Amino acid sequence: MSEQEVNAAVATESGRTFPRMTGLRTGYDPEQVDSFFKRAKESFDRDQPQPGDLDARAVRTVGFDLVRGGYHVAVVDAALDRLEDTFAKKARDRMISRVGKDAWMQELSRAAASLRGRLTRPEGERFKRAGRREYGYDIVQVDELCNRINRYFTAGEAMSVDEVRRVIFKSRRGRRGYDEDQVDAFLDRVVDVMSSVD
Numbered sequence: 003m004s005e006q007e008v009n010a011a012v013a014t015e016s017g018r019t020f021p022r023m024t025g026l027r028t029g030y031d032p033e034q035v036d037s038f039f040k041r042a043k044e045s046f047d048r049d050q051p052q053p054g055d056l057d058a059r060a061v062r063t064v065g066f067d068l069v070r071g072g073y074h075v076a077v078v079d080a081a082l083d084r085l086e087d088t089f090a091k092k093a094r095d096r097m098i099s100r101v102g103k104d105a106w107m108q109e110l111s112r113a114a115a116s117l118r119g120r121l122t123r124p125e126g127e128r129f130k131r132a133g134r135r136e137y138g139y140d141i142v143q144v145d146e147l148c149n150r151i152n153r154y155f156t157a158g159e160a161m162s163v164d165e166v167r168r169v170i171f172k173s174r175r176g177r178r179g180y181d182e183d184q185v186d187a188f189l190d191r192v193v194d195v196m197s198s199v200d
Contacts, residue, residue: 020073020081029072038064042085046092058089058197062167062190083164090197113195114155120188121152129180129188138179139171151192163196 019036023029045055061082066072098106120128125145132138147169153159166189173179 020077022071023074024071026070028068028070029074030066030078031069032073034066035073035078038066039081039085042089046089051096056089058086058093058194059190061086061089062193083167086167087163087197090194094198110195110198113191117188117192117195118152118155121148121155125149129184131177132175132179132181134176136179137173137175138182139185140174141178141180143171144180144185154196161196163193166192166196 019032019039020030022032042056042061045051045057048055051057064082066078068075094106097109101109126141128145128148147166150159150161151166154161169189171185
């Protein structure tokens with residue numbers, strides 16, 4: 003996403019930033035979305051990050067209320083994905099200019115190595131299980147994704163960061179599911195690394 007595309011994505015003119023849902027369907031609260039994209043533009047435009055500025059993680063984890071006639075969810079989500087990639091690349095470029103490409107590559111290798119420690123655990127043992135009365139993510143599905151991520155890092159198997167970013171797992175109760183918070187935190191780190199590479 004170019005700087006011009008970022009500027010277009012964060013435009014807030016007259017509520018026309020994104021198409022709206024029609025009829026009784028709900029979408030993202032336009033005021034919240036416009037405010038967030040305005041903050042994103044201000045953060046992106048600064049040469050040096052300031053306290054409170056948005057970054058790739060803030061873009062990835064933002065949530066909006068659903069309201070009738072709100073902005074089209076899929077269109078906003080796609081814009082957020084592009085915006086997250088842009089912030090990740092800007093952070094990468096800043097780090098490379100500060101410490102050099104070799105140091106950045108070493109840091110990236112360390113981050114990937116810390117991920118592989120969990121990826122190489124036996125299937126069914128990669129994450130803690132959900133509590134007895136809690137719901138977690140389907141263990142088989144999570145392990146299948148982890149196997150693909152591991153092949154991405156070790157064998158160069160093609161994989162898009164969006165496949166990790168947008169994955170949805172079935173819910174399983176108790177010991178048949180992995181703890182959702184632990185899986186989500188791990189996948190956030192995977193996205194951080196993959197976004198820096200692409």
